[in-house]
Amino acid sequence: MGVRARSEFTSEELQKERMKENLDIFDRKLSVKESAKISQIPQRKGFPGEEFISEDGPYKSL
Numbered sequence: 112m113g114v115r116a117r118s119e120f121t122s123e124e125l126q127k128e129r130m131k132e133n134l135d136i137f138d139r140k141l142s143v144k145e146s147a148k149i150s151q152i153p154q155r156k157g158f159p160g161e162e163f164i165s166e167d168g169p170y171k172s173l
Contacts, residue, residue, distance in 0.1 A: 141149070
């Protein structure tokens, strides 16, 4: 058996490195092609709110 190199990291060091990796996503820019592709995705309301519409109430349309 050979001697193994051992590397120790503290939890704090790993957390700091992970936070840095997470923040790196904000440096990314979309290409024109990616933006065009995203703009082709159909848009719709996730919650239409029809339950709140009433002919007798204050909310008669969306």
